[in-house]
Amino acid sequence: MKDEVQSPEDRSAKLKGMGCSRKRVEDVRFTQGRGNYVDDIKLDGMLVGDFVRSPYAHARVASINAEAALAIPGVLAVITAKDLEPLGLHWMPTLAGDKQMVLADGKVLFQGQEVAFVVAKDRYAAADGVAAVEVDYEELPVVTDPFKAMEPDAPVLREDLAGKTEGAHGPRRHHNHIFTWEVGDKDATEKVLAEADVVADEMVYYHRTHPMPLETCGAVASMDKVTGKLTLWGTFQAPHAVRTVASLISGIAEHNIRVISPDIGGGFGNKVGVYPGYICAIVASIVTGKPVKWVESRMDNLMSTAFARDYWMHGKISATKEGKITGLWCHTTADHGGFDACADPTKFPAGFMNICTGSYDIPVAFLSVDGVYTNKAPGGVAYRCSFRVTEAAYFIERMIEVLAIKLGMDAAELRRINFIRKDQFPYQSALGWEYDSGDYHTAWDKALKAVDYDGLRAEQAQRIEDFKAGKTRKLLGIGLTHFTEIVGAGPVKNCDILGLGMFDSCEIRIHPTGSAIARLGTISQGQGHATTFAQIIASEIGIPADDITLEEGDTDTAPYGLGTYGSRSTPVAGAATAMAARKIRAKAQMIAAYLLEVHDDDVEFEVDRFVVKGAPERFKTMKEIAFASYNQAIPGVEPGLEAVSYYDPPNMTYPFGAYICVMEIDVDTGEHKVRTFYALDDCGTRINPMIIEGQVHGGATEGYAIAMGQEIAYDDMGNHKTATLMDFFVPTAWETPHYTTDHTVTPSPHHPIGAKGVGESPNVGSVPAFSNAVHDAFRAFGLVQSHMPHDQWRIWRIAENLGLHS
Numbered sequence: 001m002k003d004e005v006q007s008p009e010d011r012s013a014k015l016k017g018m019g020c021s022r023k024r025v026e027d028v029r030f031t032q033g034r035g036n037y038v039d040d041i042k043l044d045g046m047l048v049g050d051f052v053r054s055p056y057a058h059a060r061v062a063s064i065n066a067e068a069a070l071a072i073p074g075v076l077a078v079i080t081a082k083d084l085e086p087l088g089l090h091w092m093p094t095l096a097g098d099k100q101m102v103l104a105d106g107k108v109l110f111q112g113q114e115v116a117f118v119v120a121k122d123r124y125a126a127a128d129g130v131a132a133v134e135v136d137y138e139e140l141p142v143v144t145d146p147f148k149a150m151e152p153d154a155p156v157l158r159e160d161l162a163g164k165t166e167g168a169h170g171p172r173r174h175h176n177h178i179f180t181w182e183v184g185d186k187d188a189t190e191k192v193l194a195e196a197d198v199v200a201d202e203m204v205y206y207h208r209t210h211p212m213p214l215e216t217c218g219a220v221a222s223m224d225k226v227t228g229k230l231t232l233w234g235t236f237q238a239p240h241a242v243r244t245v246a247s248l249i250s251g252i253a254e255h256n257i258r259v260i261s262p263d264i265g266g267g268f269g270n271k272v273g274v275y276p277g278y279i280c281a282i283v284a285s286i287v288t289g290k291p292v293k294w295v296e297s298r299m300d301n302l303m304s305t306a307f308a309r310d311y312w313m314h315g316k317i318s319a320t321k322e323g324k325i326t327g328l329w330c331h332t333t334a335d336h337g338g339f340d341a342c343a344d345p346t347k348f349p350a351g352f353m354n355i356c357t358g359s360y361d362i363p364v365a366f367l368s369v370d371g372v373y374t375n376k377a378p379g380g381v382a383y384r385c386s387f388r389v390t391e392a393a394y395f396i397e398r399m400i401e402v403l404a405i406k407l408g409m410d411a412a413e414l415r416r417i418n419f420i421r422k423d424q425f426p427y428q429s430a431l432g433w434e435y436d437s438g439d440y441h442t443a444w445d446k447a448l449k450a451v452d453y454d455g456l457r458a459e460q461a462q463r464i465e466d467f468k469a470g471k472t473r474k475l476l477g478i479g480l481t482h483f484t485e486i487v488g489a490g491p492v493k494n495c496d497i498l499g500l501g502m503f504d505s506c507e508i509r510i511h512p513t514g515s516a517i518a519r520l521g522t523i524s525q526g527q528g529h530a531t532t533f534a535q536i537i538a539s540e541i542g543i544p545a546d547d548i549t550l551e552e553g554d555t556d557t558a559p560y561g562l563g564t565y566g567s568r569s570t571p572v573a574g575a576a577t578a579m580a581a582r583k584i585r586a587k588a589q590m591i592a593a594y595l596l597e598v599h600d601d602d603v604e605f606e607v608d609r610f611v612v613k614g615a616p617e618r619f620k621t622m623k624e625i626a627f628a629s630y631n632q633a634i635p636g637v638e639p640g641l642e643a644v645s646y647y648d649p650p651n652m653t654y655p656f657g658a659y660i661c662v663m664e665i666d667v668d669t670g671e672h673k674v675r676t677f678y679a680l681d682d683c684g685t686r687i688n689p690m691i692i693e694g695q696v697h698g699g700a701t702e703g704y705a706i707a708m709g710q711e712i713a714y715d716d717m718g719n720h721k722t723a724t725l726m727d728f729f730v731p732t733a734w735e736t737p738h739y740t741t742d743h744t745v746t747p748s749p750h751h752p753i754g755a756k757g758v759g760e761s762p763n764v765g766s767v768p769a770f771s772n773a774v775h776d777a778f779r780a781f782g783l784v785q786s787h788m789p790h791d792q793w794r795i796w797r798i799a800e801n802l803g804l805h806s
């Protein structure tokens with residue numbers, strides 16, 4: 001047989017397993033317009049819902065008059081908080097232990113808040129209905145600044161919490177205060193700071209931005225009154241959790257709810273939370289007996305669904321004269337908007353912000369975070385990061401730069417002398433994490449060499465001379481970053497969401513002819529899971545990746561899992577996939593040994609078959625074993641070849657990277673040009689190098705947008721100033737820099753295949769690299785700290801403030 005004469009290498013190549021840049025199987029559909037997104041779902045008699053939204057950031061709702069709206073042909077219902085109240089659905093629980101109005105209940109707390117839900121025959125009638133609903137508002141004083149919100153006489157935002165001195169995360173010390181979270185050794189850190197040779201003290205602001213997936217959020221709810229079954233299609237990053245929450249909120253038994261996440265056009269954390277639109281679509285379907293669709297517009301998405309960041313991080317970092325860091329202190333003021341709707345594991349109200357010691361061996365540290373209510377949209381999601389890791393990485397990478405200025409040291413050298421050494425792993429950080437593996441010095445040296453760091457510094461020095469001599473008006477910035485991520489939430493003992501432990505799952509069934517289907521508890525939003533998870537199975541059990549169907553996102557068929565966000569898919573569900581495959585391989589080994597009439601231990605796995613040790617001509621392929629398993633392969637052993645794994649990871653994984661951005665800045669216009677962007681990532685074992693590269697390009701482009709122009713901005717009256725793509729910067733191919741990618745491989749010691757996550761690393765690592773490049777360009781002229789986003793106007797203003805225009 002032709003197959004049997006092939007070498008193991010040839011057979012291995014045919015599998016397209018781990019390490020192969022297999023083309024994305026999803027793209028056949030996506031590039032031919034065959035994707036199936038929520039808005040593609042069309043059901044018989046389907047109605048459409050849309051929101052009346054508040055034009056005010058803080059106002060009392062005196063009255064709502066729906067008469068004119070209901071008179072419009074095609075408008076069937078206008079739902080308000082009063083209608084939801086008898087059902088107990090006018091408020092909903094948030095993932096952060098707060099509660100949030102589904103529809104305005106007496107007052108509104110941010111511009112764009114949902115006030116009433118208009119149900120109509122089509123989108124046009126719904127829009128007419130929305131315009132015709134009359135709402136009487138009485139304006140209240142607005143507070144958009146979290147520091148002013150904490151002043152004694154600040155307006156009371158959450159009247160529903162009046163007198164409550166305890167929140168979900170401990171004591172509240174002011175009417176607009178949500179929680180205080182503290183980690184580390186306060187006294188020891190303050191002592192070290194007081195006695196240090198050098199202390200750098202800076203306020204680092206990571207501005208409010210938005211994940212802005214290309215597809216906005218949406219849902220279609222269909223209540224079948226005959227079967228009593230509710231089917232909910234939606235843009236859900238965690239479909240199983242949505243089903244459980246929907247059951248708990250609505251009282252509908254969980255087995256009677258089927259949640260389906262179809263194709264999702266990007267999530268980036270925006271599609272983790274539960275939004276009023278989902279609840280209203282469900283209620284409207286129950287009330288009307290018809291399927292009801294709700295899909296946001298772009299403005300709705302930017303104004304009301306979850307924002308990211310908005311952390312004011314006051315830092316102090318101490319060091320010896322030689323540059324050895326001795327301590328780190330950080331106090332963060334976190335602006336959460338009108339409701340605390342952050343998406344973090346329950347025990348971590350500021351996510352994994354306590355990874356803020358970064359890649360450095362810092363003996364002692366202390367972090368405290370105060371969550372604060374303001375008249376802004378709620379959220380605080382992990383925008384392509386593992387729960388506030390992005391903020392943490394930006395903070396420490398800016399503090400390192402500020403310390404380098406204070407010490408008069410080269411920032412690359414300062415990093416090098418403070419990196420956690422390879423022999424220190426597993427490394428216990430001062431703020432409580434155990435880093436699994438890393439080799440930072442190797443990655444750093446490789447990165448510096450790749451960009452010719454010494455040459456760049458010499459060129460920069462010459463440029464400064466030329467600038468001073470009037471020969472050029474362009475400065476050169478070298479933005480350095482070494483980041484450490486923490487991804488793969490994870491361990492159930494530490495991480496849960498609303499009491500659901502953060503494990504994940506995979507179920508694999510091998511068909512008689514040797515092909516397979518695998519179902520996972522995660523859901524791809526463009527990351528290519530159908531491509532890469534099949535590759536893990538291919539390598540583990542020797543079935544070609546092309547012969548494996550991968551399904552996610554349907555709670556009636558997929559095993560329970562906590563979903564996809566925070567780069568947890570590969571560290572958790574990827575591990576479950578390998579473990580389920582290994583269970584299958586163990587049974588296949590028994591079957592092969594039985595068929596070959598040898599002991600189980602006398603056969604060994606080789607690419608796609610079990611071979612008798614020492615007799616390579618005697619083997620059974622996985623195809624043969626699969627077929628045999630559907631007969632009575634071994635007397636007394638149950639037929640079939642399938643397995644499921646629910647994987648509770650023993651630890652997070654800690655991917656890392658070294659990013660360097662070289663940027664030219666025109667002092668007179670504030671324009672910038674990224675000359676080089678070098679991104680070295682270490683995500684342990686690499687499953688699909690092409691997909692990893694794509695992830696890095698996408699994440700770095702988001703990082704570029706955030707650092708260089710993108711923001712969610714409000715004026716003092718709480719008006720949202722960036723709710724359209726005219727104002728909210730999204731880079732096109734024109735602005736996007738060219739990226740050079742590179743890697744090192746330091747496997748995770750506890751992950752079955754040694755893989756760490758990668759999807760979020762480029763967002764985490766690129767933002768400080770871009771920002772540090774801007775700062776570095778002006779370092780010689782006295783710039784220490786300037787807030788993002790570094791748009792053209794703000795860069796021009798830096799130059800102006802430094803007196804470089806005169």
Ligand code: CDP
Pocket residue numbers: 527528529532533564565566567568569570571683684685686687688689691692695755756757758759760
């Ligand atoms: O959870 P999410 O899918 O967003 O992030 P991830 O686990 O970092 O994976 C993003 C994509 O990169 C997936 O298709 C992974 O399978 C792939 N990947 C890889 O090929 N090798 C790794 N070591 C990590 C991720």
